[in-house]
Amino acid sequence: MNNHSTPPDTLLAEVSRDLHAVRPWPTPWRDALRLSPLAFGIIVALPLVVGLRRDAVAVGPLVAWGVSLVQVALGIVLIWIATREGRPARRLPRGIVCAALAGAGFMIVAVSLLTFSKSPTHVPHGVPPWIAGMVCYFGSTLAATPFFVLAAWFHSRFVSPQPALAGGLYGAGAALTANAGWRLICPISTPWHVLTAHGGSVITVALLSALTAHLVAVRARRIR
Amino acid sequence: MVKYQDGSLEAFRELYAQLAPDLRRYVRFLTRGSDAADDLLQDAFLQLHRSRAAYNPAYAVRPWMFGLARNVCLMNRRATRRWANIRAMGNDLPDVPIPAEVERLADADVIRRCLAELPSDHAEVLTLHHVWGFSFDEIAGMLGVSAAAARARASRGMARLRAELERLSSSMP
Numbered sequence: 001m002n003n004h005s006t007p008p009d010t011l012l013a014e015v016s017r018d019l020h021a022v023r024p025w026p027t028p029w030r031d032a033l034r035l036s037p038l039a040f041g042i043i044v045a046l047p048l049v050v051g052l053r054r055d056a057v058a059v060g061p062l063v064a065w066g067v068s069l070v071q072v073a074l075g076i077v078l079i080w081i082a083t084r085e086g087r088p089a090r091r092l093p094r095g096i097v098c099a100a101l102a103g104a105g106f107m108i109v110a111v112s113l114l115t116f117s118k119s120p121t122h123v124p125h126g127v128p129p130w131i132a133g134m135v136c137y138f139g140s141t142l143a144a145t146p147f148f149v150l151a152a153w154f155h156s157r158f159v160s161p162q163p164a165l166a167g168g169l170y171g172a173g174a175a176l177t178a179n180a181g182w183r184l185i186c187p188i189s190t191p192w193h194v195l196t197a198h199g200g201s202v203i204t205v206a207l208l209s210a211l212t213a214h215l216v217a218v219r220a221r222r223i224r
Numbered sequence: 225m226v227k228y229q230d231g232s233l234e235a236f237r238e239l240y241a242q243l244a245p246d247l248r249r250y251v252r253f254l255t256r257g258s259d260a261a262d263d264l265l266q267d268a269f270l271q272l273h274r275s276r277a278a279y280n281p282a283y284a285v286r287p288w289m290f291g292l293a294r295n296v297c298l299m300n301r302r303a304t305r306r307w308a309n310i311r312a313m314g315n316d317l318p319d320v321p322i323p324a325e326v327e328r329l330a331d332a333d334v335i336r337r338c339l340a341e342l343p344s345d346h347a348e349v350l351t352l353h354h355v356w357g358f359s360f361d362e363i364a365g366m367l368g369v370s371a372a373a374a375r376a377r378a379s380r381g382m383a384r385l386r387a388e389l390e391r392l393s394s395s396m397p
Contacts, residue, residue, distance in 0.1 A: 088295055159275045
């Protein structure tokens, strides 16, 4: 008869093998806010390195910088939700998760239409639209890379019953944040370009992140 | 838990002694009394060990650990086909806990059978609240639902359980 109050020897051996002091993680909010310097770094660095979009004056500071800041804030909220989703007993109701994801989609469409209404700029003559699209798609995805690397590290610490959902949320938040910087340097505001190239990048990063989280979870299960 | 995070094996033993009996019953409840429950319980403690840094002292330990055990069971259910066997094996419901509110309405076996016939999400919230004493906020965090939804599930589950027990007792000669 097993005594259910005493850990089995195999478990004790496993625990003893790797028993060292650990520093408790911060709460999910603090965890998400720790990424804000990186997020703000991206939206400042991209215009500094590549140059602010040519129609920045026509767009106006509120729609250019203000909207990007709101987008970063929403990205951090998504990362916060992902961080909660990755911890037991801290999960948020499905309604809030779905609303946040829907909010991210709405944000991309709304920002695209708002910017186009302020300054309707098109793909320059002589440049095939698909080339402009590819540049923005890969550029925006590349801008999300620092977050993506951090995401892989985060995923390895997640303890979620739905790792793909947690990873997808994290990826969507990271891509939305990176995209907030990218839209400050992209001179094309045609909704078709913004929705396919910029929006496509957000969707790609979210899916890649979901896949990474899923694979990390599968690997962790195999190790167990 | 804080002492355990500081690297104390004795603290781990103490934590295990305090949590394992209830957790084992919960895992058996989730797996319908399967023999796999003991393995899953060890998995849950191993997972606790690997992710012990994720625990923040601001949280309560019991909901954290119950949530972790639930995650392990769900991931295991997805990862393997063991769940199908568990469903098949668990018809005798050997260790499903009984809420004190209905204990006097019928004998334990009858209550267990009625509980087993409740929708699983209702039965889970019902037992988490009435047997293990978690608040609806804590249950909401474990299950990823709102506290109001958790309350509604428990209430509907209890109403159905009572109705079923009353129907059974009135049909007895």
